[in-house]
Amino acid sequence: MTLFEIISFGVRDIIEIALVAYLLFQLYRLMRGTIAVQIAVGLGALFLVQVVVELANMTMLSTIFSYFNQVFVLAVIIIFQPEIRRLLLLLGKNPIVRRFVNTTDQSQIVNETVTAVEQMAERQIGALIAFQRSTGLRSYIETGKMLQAEVSHDLLITLFHGQNPLHDGAVIVNDRRIEAARCILPVSTSMKLSPQLGLRHRAAVGLTEQTDAFVVVVSEETGNISVSRDGALISNITPDELRTYLTNALTNQSATADSTVEPTTA
Template sequence: MTLVHWIIPIRLVDLLEIALVAYVLYKLYQLMRGTLAVQIFLGVMAIYLLQVIVTALDMTMLRRFFSALSEVAVLAVIILFQPEIRRLLVMVAQTPFLRRFVAAPVREEVINEVCAAVAEMSRLRIGGLIAFERSTGLRHYIETGTILNARISRELLLTIFYDKNPLHDGAVIIRNQVIAAARCILPVSTSMKLSPHLGLRHRAAVGLTEQTDAFVVVVSEETGTISVAQQGELISNLTAAELCTLLIEALEARPAVEVEEETSVNLQS
């Protein structure tokens, strides 16, 4: 038998499969890094290694035990890693190709009104939490608040987050270019990557973006700092113009330069 017969033929589809598996594993690692899922994953791998050893040593009772355990292993993994699996699926849905079919463009006046309101809230140190629905529906979170279905305006957003207003606690959710609801309850992130000094608003903003593809704007009541959260990450110390740029990129409205110029004019006036 020649050496040629021992060479395993590698097709182009095999290389593609390897690349896809490596990419999925890398994304899973990114999602699990800094969370309890890493420890759970190591525990699962330890159990699997123990099963291999038990099978190799032909331990009858333990082999039967692990055989019964393996029947529910897939379901157990899905339950244990449910947050990470959901975030992975959301990340897939965020690809530009898919978002063309599910994401509706946001009108420029919506961004202008939100940026003007956030700039004023930052100046007056009024705390705020504004979530934009994208391809992932936020109906579950909308139903936890007070339904408004109101046109977006700078004045209305400032009124909602005024600290004497009963609606100021919780989040405003913007859906289909209207304020769908206020005083909404968002999931709070438990990520160990976040600073322990962050307040509940910031953790709620990150928590929502860990589970959905929403884009969330946060204004700190203590410092007036403007922050945004997306894909489980928090970006802080933004100016109003930088916020508009990020909103445009996230919501696919129009070129950033035009809105920055309009925002500067609005803020000056």
């Protein structure tokens, strides 16, 4: 085998390198700002130590590392389970396929939601509304009280009223129906989020870190409207901006309002 044959590569190799680089970049984006980065650094340090041990031909340490290698893959899966889940979810989103899927008219649910959110913001009624998209939310729906009701602004306001026993937790909407209220959502542990954020905002981000749901939040303290998607929080938006974001989310369109409001963690 000649030197040229060893170092030569074709289009397939370029595509493979590009795919690996893309996957590593997406994995870094998912892990950035979380404790998983520190764990990854620790695992990388252990790997370097193992390389040194093998080069130095240290028999006892090599034996110890060989036992560690047997459970290494399982340990990585367990430790990085949230990040792996989010990465697989990202890879599972196929915009080409979505173009061939018929979407129902969501104008009514958008109008009812925006009307309810606007009124709750004015009255400083805290709210947390999650909209299911391609990822099923059954495990979260089952933690709440089943309703199976049509979406209306009056019902949403009533559910989040302080005197209502269902006001705590989230309302989950799927296919133009309120599936359940008082649902428990996962709370984000991302270090990128402001420590001033309450549980509602952290729960909104937590759900969108693990699924492709779209979540609307109304702050009880300030009345500010926020939305969360893809693990990002967009704060202090107007009802018109909410209408745009929600319409895009429910019709699986590209978020054309991205340039209107920048994501923030404040």
